Amino acid sequence: MAPQAIFDEMSGHDGQSRDAYRVLQDWLKSAPPQLLEHRREEAELFFRRVGITFAVYGNTEAEERLIPFDIIPRILSGQEWARLARGLEQRVKALNMFLKDIYGARDILRAGIVPPELVYLNPYYRPQMHGLSLNSDIYVQVAGIDIVRVDDQDFYVLEDNLRTPSGVSYMLENREVMMRLFPELVGMQRIRPIENYVDELLGTLKSVAPASSPWDPTVVLLTPGSLNSAYYEHSFLADRMGVELVEGRDLFVRDEMVYMRTTEGPKRVDVIYSRIDDDFLDPLVFRPDSALGVPGLIAAYRAGNVAIANAPGTGVADDKAMYSYVPDIVRFYMGEEPILKNVPTWRCREQGALSYVLDHLHELVVKEVNGSGGYGMLVGPHATAEACEHFKARILANPDNYIAQPTLALSTSPIFTDKGLAPRHVDLRPFVLTGRDGVRLVPGGLTRVALTEGSLVVNSSQGGGTKDTWVLSE
Amino acid sequence: MLSRDADSLYWLSRYVERAENTARILDVAYRMASMPISYNGVETNEWESALITAGGVDQFRAVYGESTPESVIEFLAFSEANPSSIQNCFDTARQNARSVRSALTSEMWEAINSAWLDLRRYKARKIKVEDLPRFLNLVKEASLRYDGSAMRTMLRNDAYWFSRLGLYIERADNTARVLDVKYHVLLPQDAAVGGGIDYYQWAAILRSVSALVSYQWVYHQNLRPWLVADLLILREEMPRSLAACYAALSRHLDDISHRYGTSGAAQRQARATHARLTNRNIEDIFQGGLHEFLQDFLAENNRLGHAITNQYLC
DSSP: OOOSSOOBTTTBTTTOOOGGGHHHHHHHHHSOHHHHHHHHHHHHHHHHHHHHHHOOBOSSOOSBOOOOEEEEEEEEOHHHHHHHHHHHHHHHHHHHHHHHHHTTTOHHHHTTSSOHHHHHTOTTOOGGGTTOOOSSOOSOSEEEEEEEESSSSOEEEEEEEOSSOOOHHHHHHHHHHHHHHOHHHHHTSOBOOOTTHHHHHHHHHHHTOOTTSOSSOOEEEEOSOTTSTTHHHHHHHHHHHTOEEEOGGGEEEETTEEEEEETTEEEEOOEEEEOSOGGGTOTTTSOTTOSSSOTTHHHHHHTTSOEEESOTTGGGGTSHHHHTTHHHHHHHHHSSOOSSEEOOOEETTSHHHHHHHHHTGGGEEEEETTOOTTOSEEEGGGSOHHHHHHHHHHHHHOGGGEEEEEOOOOOEEEEEETTEEEEEEEEEEOEEEEETTEEEEOSOOEEEEEOSTTOOOOOGGGTEEEEEEEEBOO | OBHHHHHHHHHHHHHHHHHHHHHHHHHHHHHHHTSOHHHHOTTOOHHHHHHHHHSOHHHHHHHHOSOOHHHHHIIIIIOSSOTTSHHHHHHHHHHHHHHTGGGSOHHHHHHHHHHHHHHHHHHHHOOOGGGHHHHHHHHHHHHHHHHHHHHHHSOSSHHHHHHHHHHHHHHHHHHHHHHHHTHHHHSOOSSOTTOHHHHHHHHHHHHHTTOHHHHHHHHOSOOOHHHHHHHHHTOTTSTTSHHHHHHHHHHHHHHHHHHHTOOOHHHHHHHHHHHHHHHOOHHHHHHHOHHHHHHHHHHHHHHHHHHHIIIIIO
């Protein structure tokens, strides 16, 4: 599929500066040597200050778990973004139609496109959602689609995150820092703004409010609480949207209506932006031992008195086994060829694929179908023989639980290091908002970067960092 | 606003105020203990007295037995066995602050967070008795910084008012307890009133609520026990007096009821207590018994706390 020489976002395959990077590269050449070092220190100071105010803390440790920030922006041209945006919209539309279908008519199963057991035996499939007609037909209001590229032609989807994707607060803060630190550089080109994301999010959430809710529906953000690792983002978004940040215990259900406890008495809630796993939403329906949830919430939801975004049960469409069917899903519902490509995937549940994977382990990346955060995966080319053997046994014990993909020559983008600029592998997570009134996309996303030379793992839990992402006006 | 957020703000302010009060009590004990015995009076144990004022004598006995300067400092400043130790106050305050992060201004959060970090360093070091003043200063300054940030940066809405309610309930409780522990010192006795010992005891009471200089400005005369009581109970211009606390409590409760358009038990109780304080004079209070008066007040103040909780915070 991909040429094996590594594609660099700034200098392509041949070391020539690519158009979108020309202004940046000229500026980097003319900037005095100490300037970047100085700005990097300032960025660190800024994040520490914001960190002191905002960042995630462990329960007892004061040290901020700041995600490392690199000051060299990652740039996409207007044309590149336009193509990517079309692909994202197409893919998320199809996934929403897919969810409506499998919780409703199930045409796609009857048509034999997706094996029924992948749906019914999926741990994220929620029978409680079956036959439920959602007011808006939207299941995934907020999607985070992980995108990589290997050349200047194609974008590949690495993962669809359709449950509670996070990271958008870093996207917004990274831009804020860059505007403060590099006003002259930012001013030299037309970078499309992203600050309206929070408005678009609120607009999306309000658009899916139940029909019975008032003209200006009450939206809340439901968080598992301050010990959750993404709590910083939850409070950031609630604060910026001007909505209450609630925990399960702040909500209660009476006569199938959801209320929050306020100092002025119970207040009706119309839309819940949930950042809690489905499992914990309602102890009456899902996990009875959950103390995080709201008893009766699903009954209120089924009665059509509250909207939950994203809908429970969306996880069935974003696990890694279902991933390999997404191109077919796009063709089935949209009647078009998918604009975004999938990384070729071997499903270990299929006998032929399994033996291929076991024979080629050292050149593949093997993932658990329901894993996330870079845990439970094997990067074959970087693994010892012993680790490969060990992983082989795990796959054989439960082949259905694994998929394998070729190791992609992910594109690189320069980062600023002690020794000057150096290329590191990157991915991109744009956030796709879908409301009753259509898809909203802010131009850009969160660029994650593997800070260790040669590393392909960009997850922040595994030592990855982030960059600002610039989309230029056409 | 969310009841849980209002509750967190209310207790956040209570705990910061409590930490400051404990620091003041320790400060007085340190000062009195370092006086020559001829001034201080024989056989008084200032550390013991600090323990009684701050509360938690039983918990203290269970852990330490005998009161020594080191054990009392440890207990009041750092002990995990004491839920009101300065360290525990700031731990709880910070937990509350985190959970209402977006209701706080960044100045308030930084005040809490940096104090909490400083305290952890002190705790790790095991402070000596002679380090105490510097440590107590840090606590008092943290409280001032938090309070000042709230005053200067918060919107005047229910979030602000609930945080003020916590502060004044806690402050009224502390002033009444300081007076009650020392009430016998204020009662007229057979021994010559106005001797050196009494003087230092009265001064200590005033100092523990930061009112020694204020006393001179209000009364322009030597320390008199009934005037000390008058200042701390009835004078509204004295910011830690019971009357001042209740003026503020009923004002902020009214702010809330105007904003919400309804009032309830909390407003009625605060107004009634405030009226009683405004209509009393100190002679009557001494007549009926200072100790009895203060005990009644502490119970009433506690009831108001419950009324606020029932009406708004749960």
